[in-house]
Amino acid sequence: MAVLVDDQEESLLYADRLTNSGLPCKKLKPMKQAQELVSAIRREKYDVVLLDYRLDDSNEVAYRGGTVAAQLKEALPDIPVVLLTSEAKLRQSLEHNPQIYGLFDLKLLKEELRKPEQWKLQATRIRDLAMGYREIATGVGETSKGTEAAVWSTLAKLLGATQAEEQLLPQFCQGPAPTRTTEVARWLSELRSFPGALIDAAHVRALFGLNELSFKEPAVQKALQKGRYIGVFSELEQRWWRSRVSELLRTIAREQAMGTAQERVAALSKKVKKPLKADQCVVCEGGNINQVCHICRAAADPGHVVRAVVDARPAWADSPLVCFQCIRTGRAEQVRFASGTEGLIEELHRGGAAEH
Incomplete structure (x- = not known):
């Protein structure tokens, strides 16, 4: 059983949509004190809690969802907490307090729950999260x-x-x-x-040099199946083990494993017996790609990205990289870059640095 906590009647209707999609979900309005709300949730022994971030939109409440999430993590460590908010409010909250992000096990946008075709999918994701917590x-x-x-x-x-x-x-x-x-x-x-031991689709594509359409080819997905992460929470988002994908690449591409995207894709195309297309660097349109831009998620070659500081990543995680294109166009305006790159960033803002 799930519970959805929100101060808006319209948002509480999302509980009915989740219930009708196979996830029994109760509705609960925030109480005057955060501790009262935590106690009410604790008494009912829910499997998962969905919290609106801006609970203080009501004059009766002086706390936000992050406060409740922190108290729930302390009082009920075996229960997952889902952030339910709009895309605009999520972006605003992360800009002002990025630590809030770590308090929630899953982020669910209200915009998604307004689409009937998303109700069952999101209900399944929440249920998988609760089952994963039980397994843990x-x-x-x-x-x-x-x-x-x-x-x-x-x-x-x-x-x-x-x-x-x-x-x-x-x-x-x-x-x-x-x-x-x-x-x-x-x-x-x-x-x-965070990319490290596990990587997402964008990083797998860059390693193999595939464009997005070719990556989705069923024969390619079958070839990559041995590299898939299938542990707890694997149904929430697809991930691959970097070591296994790299081994697959070495096995399939052999001497072309470190070659251009065209060479890697040609080897994979021969393996799966399907015509496939290579991707290219978002900056120079070259084929020497193996990196992914943190902002636009496009592939880039190592010479056309800059190391950024955008979140509190664990020591083992890969550094976030931003491509020259995102810097030139202003998409990285709020990004803080690694020390020693100031001159390059300034040159890119002026439209220079064709090569690095």
Whole structure:
């Protein structure tokens, strides 16, 4: 059972849409004090909580969803919390307080729940999140008194990692293994959210040099299946293990594995027996691509991106990169770049730096 907390009657109707889509969902208006609301949620033992961010739109409430989420994480660590908000409010909240982002296990836009074709999809995502938390709670409970190695082994099973990947986890993730449900869920969320051990479709495309349409070709998806992440929360968003995808690339492309996009795609096309098209650098239209722009999500060659500082990434995560094109066009206006790149950024703003 889910519960949706919102101060707007219109938004509370989303609970009915989720219920009709297979996810039983109750409605709850915010109470005067955040602690009262947390206590009410605690009494009912819900499986997942959906919170509006701007709960203080009402004159009766002096707190926001982030306050409630933080208290829920402390009081009910085995229950996932979903942020329910509009795209504009999400962008505004992240600009002013990016730490808020980490309090929620899933971000759900109200714009999506206004589309009938999205109701079942979003209900399924929320249900998968709740089931994932249950699996984490069970696994953590079984090894709560075990050795550090036993905990890492449990975490590896939750990840769907191979034995070789399991042995690398402590070194890769650094620090002690997380042991509480909330800690493990956040750890898994970070592994999914930030490219490192796991990468998303844009990064897989760049590694193989494929354009977006060719990447969606069923034969290509089948060829990449062995690299797919299938652990907890895998149904929320598709991810691939970087090491497995890289191995697939080396196996398929052989000597062309480090070649141009055209060479990599030609090798993959021969493997899947389908005509495929290569992508090109968003900046120079060249074929030496293996990077992804953090802003436009387009492929770029290593010489046409700049390292940025846009979020609090874990030490093991890849640095976010921004392409020259986004810098020139002003899309990166609010981005803070790594020290030592000031001259390059200034030159790009003037329309220069054709090569780097």
